[in-house]
Amino acid sequence: MSERMYLFTRFERFWHWMQAALIIVLLVTGFAIHGSHGLIPFGKAVQIHEVAAWLLIGLWTFAIFWHFTTGAWKHYIPTAQNIDRMVRYYAYGIFVGAPHPYKVTLERKHNPLQRLAYLGVKLVINPIIWISGLLYLFWADLAGKVPAGLGLEQVATVHTLGAFLMLAFLIIHMYLATAGHTVFAHIKAMITGWEDAHDEGPANAGATRQQGSRS
Amino acid sequence: MGKRTSGWRKWLGAALIMAASSFTLAATDAAGGADGMPVAAAGGKAATTADHSKFKELQGPFKTGPEVTKACLACHNEAGHQVMKSVHWTWEAISPTTGKKLGKQHAANNFCGSILSNETRCTSCHAGYGWTDKNYDFTNQENVDCLACHDTTTTYKKVPTDAGHPLYAPREMPKGSGKIVQPPDLTRIAQAVGKPGRENCGACHFNGGGGDAVKHGDLDTSLIKPSRDLDVHMSPDGENMSCADCHTFNAHQPSGSRYAAIAKDTKGVDMKHVDHNRATCESCHDVTPHKDERLNNHANRVACQTCHIPEFARGGIATKTLWDWSTAGKRGPDGKPLFIKDDHGHLSYSAEKGDFKYGENVRPSYKWYNGVVHQIALTDKIDDSKVLELNRVEGSASDPNARIWPFKVMVGKQPYDPVNKTLVVNHVYGQDDTAFWGNFDYTKSIKAGMDYAELPYSGQFDFIETRMNWFITHMVAPKEKTVRCNECHTRAEDGRLVEITDIYLPGRDRSALLDRLGFGLAGLMLVGAIGHGSLRFLSRNKRKHDKEH
Numbered sequence: 001m002s003e004r005m006y007l008f009t010r011f012e013r014f015w016h017w018m019q020a021a022l023i024i025v026l027l028v029t030g031f032a033i034h035g036s037h038g039l040i041p042f043g044k045a046v047q048i049h050e051v052a053a054w055l056l057i058g059l060w061t062f063a064i065f066w067h068f069t070t071g072a073w074k075h076y077i078p079t080a081q082n083i084d085r086m087v088r089y090y091a092y093g094i095f096v097g098a099p100h101p102y103k104v105t106l107e108r109k110h111n112p113l114q115r116l117a118y119l120g121v122k123l124v125i126n127p128i129i130w131i132s133g134l135l136y137l138f139w140a141d142l143a144g145k146v147p148a149g150l151g152l153e154q155v156a157t158v159h160t161l162g163a164f165l166m167l168a169f170l171i172i173h174m175y176l177a178t179a180g181h182t183v184f185a186h187i188k189a190m191i192t193g194w195e196d197a198h199d200e201g202p203a204n205a206g207a208t209r210q211q212g213s214r215s
Numbered sequence: 216m217g218k219r220t221s222g223w224r225k226w227l228g229a230a231l232i233m234a235a236s237s238f239t240l241a242a243t244d245a246a247g248g249a250d251g252m253p254v255a256a257a258g259g260k261a262a263t264t265a266d267h268s269k270f271k272e273l274q275g276p277f278k279t280g281p282e283v284t285k286a287c288l289a290c291h292n293e294a295g296h297q298v299m300k301s302v303h304w305t306w307e308a309i310s311p312t313t314g315k316k317l318g319k320q321h322a323a324n325n326f327c328g329s330i331l332s333n334e335t336r337c338t339s340c341h342a343g344y345g346w347t348d349k350n351y352d353f354t355n356q357e358n359v360d361c362l363a364c365h366d367t368t369t370t371y372k373k374v375p376t377d378a379g380h381p382l383y384a385p386r387e388m389p390k391g392s393g394k395i396v397q398p399p400d401l402t403r404i405a406q407a408v409g410k411p412g413r414e415n416c417g418a419c420h421f422n423g424g425g426g427d428a429v430k431h432g433d434l435d436t437s438l439i440k441p442s443r444d445l446d447v448h449m450s451p452d453g454e455n456m457s458c459a460d461c462h463t464f465n466a467h468q469p470s471g472s473r474y475a476a477i478a479k480d481t482k483g484v485d486m487k488h489v490d491h492n493r494a495t496c497e498s499c500h501d502v503t504p505h506k507d508e509r510l511n512n513h514a515n516r517v518a519c520q521t522c523h524i525p526e527f528a529r530g531g532i533a534t535k536t537l538w539d540w541s542t543a544g545k546r547g548p549d550g551k552p553l554f555i556k557d558d559h560g561h562l563s564y565s566a567e568k569g570d571f572k573y574g575e576n577v578r579p580s581y582k583w584y585n586g587v588v589h590q591i592a593l594t595d596k597i598d599d600s601k602v603l604e605l606n607r608v609e610g611s612a613s614d615p616n617a618r619i620w621p622f623k624v625m626v627g628k629q630p631y632d633p634v635n636k637t638l639v640v641n642h643v644y645g646q647d648d649t650a651f652w653g654n655f656d657y658t659k660s661i662k663a664g665m666d667y668a669e670l671p672y673s674g675q676f677d678f679i680e681t682r683m684n685w686f687i688t689h690m691v692a693p694k695e696k697t698v699r700c701n702e703c704h705t706r707a708e709d710g711r712l713v714e715i716t717d718i719y720l721p722g723r724d725r726s727a728l729l730d731r732l733g734f735g736l737a738g739l740m741l742v743g744a745i746g747h748g749s750l751r752f753l754s755r756n757k758r759k760h761d762k763e764h
Contacts, residue, residue, distance in 0.1 A: 034721075172743075
């Protein structure tokens with residue numbers, strides 16, 4: 001079969017790649033500020049970090065609005081169903097050429113592991129970074145308004161924790177991007193928006209292939 | 216709205232300062248230029264309303280300093296009384312924060328020591344005449360020295376050893392040099408008086424501690440004509456300001472004192488205040504002078520000087536950084552007092568004073584300072600179990616009034632009484648058989664000093680290591696030469712703020728545990744990905760291979 005799906009709209013792709021670029025810039029400059037490397041001088045790193053942070057906040061605001069108006073937020077509803085099959089696939093099946101247990105459709109773009117991971121980013125990592133980051137950014141103006149015991153040290157530590165979690169996510173995400181039916185299949189889909197259909201999937205994956213109607 | 220107001224204030228402040236400083240220069244020029252004499256500072260056209268050279272009271276001839284003073288006071292009939300209330304005359308100051316009586320008469324230092332019993336030498340920097348001993352009459356206004364501050368010809372010089380008097384007759388100086396120095400023309404000087412310029416203040420303040428640049432580190436004769444890089448305010452290529460443009464005087468009372476330097480000026484631009492005290496950066500630059508909000512936030516905890524004066528002693532003249540009195544008194548093989556000069560021509564050893572060290576382009580030490588200085592007085596009981604800090608500055612991160620300030624920390628070792636636990640008065644100067652600089656005998660000189668001062672002395676002396684904090688607040692560099700962010704925000708062991716440990720400093724501080732766990736997690740992910748990827752690659756090849764066979 002050679003059925004193709006327009007899986008990622010122009011906004012989704014823009015959002016994804018902008019987010020990717022900004023997150024990488026923020027990680028590099030953030031770890032420069034943290035003192036982990038000396039590739040960028042502190043002052044310059046702070047400037048870039050702040051600009052990138054505001055851009056990402058702006059992008060995020062748009063993305064949240066977009067998710068709720070288009071209903072795309074439903075793609076992140078977690079499910080425990082079939083999660084064991086996903087795990088088994090990555091732990092074993094993928095090495096013996098077993099078919100991918102999940103059938104992507106326009107209604108369900110993400111497999112159960114993806115849903116969990118992305119939801120974790122959106123509900124855990126991002127809030128950690130944004131809340132601590134905004135506290136960090138406006139720390140001087142918040143003097144006397146934050147609970148006693150909450151110092152810059154705590155804020156910075158939580159922010160760094162968020163950065164490490166994001167870094168770990170980024171590494172795994174980048175690796176799994178190569179785990180499609182070909183190494184570049186997922187990446188290509190994320191660039192063009194079109195996912196090449198392929199016929200390895202089991203018929204009983206529970207998904208009925210559908211065209212068109214976006215939710 | 217608030218922004219606009221503060222912008223206006225800044226603009227107005229700057230305009231007024233510039234007007235004031237050009238008036239200073241104009242006045243100086245007019246006064247000095249009247250008879251074609253060289254003047255301290257070249258400036259604009261004359262704008263003064265009085266030409267002192269035409270006053271009949273100033274026709275002279277004047278033979279002594281006090282005679283000139285008498286003529287001055289004939290018209291300026293409040294000036295003498297004003298000066299006599301000033302620290303320049305009393306050498307006494309009450310700390311506004313600790314209430315302690317300080318000033319040169321009482322505060323201990325780790326340079327020359329005490330003025331007591333050494334008056335005729337020390338008081339060459341007194342704004343007066345004739346302070347030869349402890350019984351000096353501080354109420355006689357005719358002994359006020361007007362010319363030290365108001366001479367504009369740069370020819371008025373107080374003799375180092377004449378208790379504040381200038382030369383009145385030709386004299387060989389130094390003794391045995393064959394160089395005959397002529398006395399200054401007091402009449403000409405009196406007719407050319409004007410507002411104080413750098414040379415006037417500098418004659419004493421550039422030479423504190425006994426020589427050029429010795430004491431402060433940020434005050435020396437390089438500031439008479441500094442480059443813009445050395446001092447953006449005083450440079451002719453910069454604002455060309457004089458000392459008194461910032462150290463404003465109210466009725467002859469100077470503003471700005473190291474006994475109680477204002478740690479954090481929250482009032483900002485001075486023009487709206489009545490105290491006419493402009494000796495803080497904020498007096499002109501206001502409390503939020505940067506375009507970058509983050510830098511303005513820094514100013515809440517970091518003194519302006521900390522970033523804007525990257526090093527002191529930048530003018531090519533070395534400042535003394537160590538003075539060890541304990542080694543003084545050595546004689547050479549010839550039996551004469553020993554003097555050793557280093558490669559730069561500085562005395563590294565003096566039989567009179569001991570061992571010295573010097574520094575140029577010195578990075579300051581940084582300390583919290585909240586406006587309170589705990590200055591040791593001569594009579595204080597001291598703790599000799601550790602290094603004695605002569606003027607501890609108070610403050611910490613948790614103190615909202617404290618900011619991080621730059622200091623020159625002078626290292627000293629000086630005599631003290633180990634039984635009574637006090638510092639001692641050392642009689643160094645005088646033509647007698649006890650003065651240290653003639654006899655090199657501490658036993659005699661300290662005894663003589665303490666007897667003279669009428670202070671209790673056990674008869675025993677030892678030497679104690681001391682430290683003294685000198686505010687670094689001059690030699691402000693242009694903005695492109697300020698301290699860079701990463702000189703403090705760094706993990707490097709020589710970061711500027713290594714001694715400030717009670718704050719979380721981004722770029723320097725971190726949770727080492729979190730770093731280990733975080734990079735460990737990222738590393739695991741990476742290893743996992745590489746391992747998983749390799750297995751995929753190998754197993755795919757195997758499948759391919761199997762298929763083909």
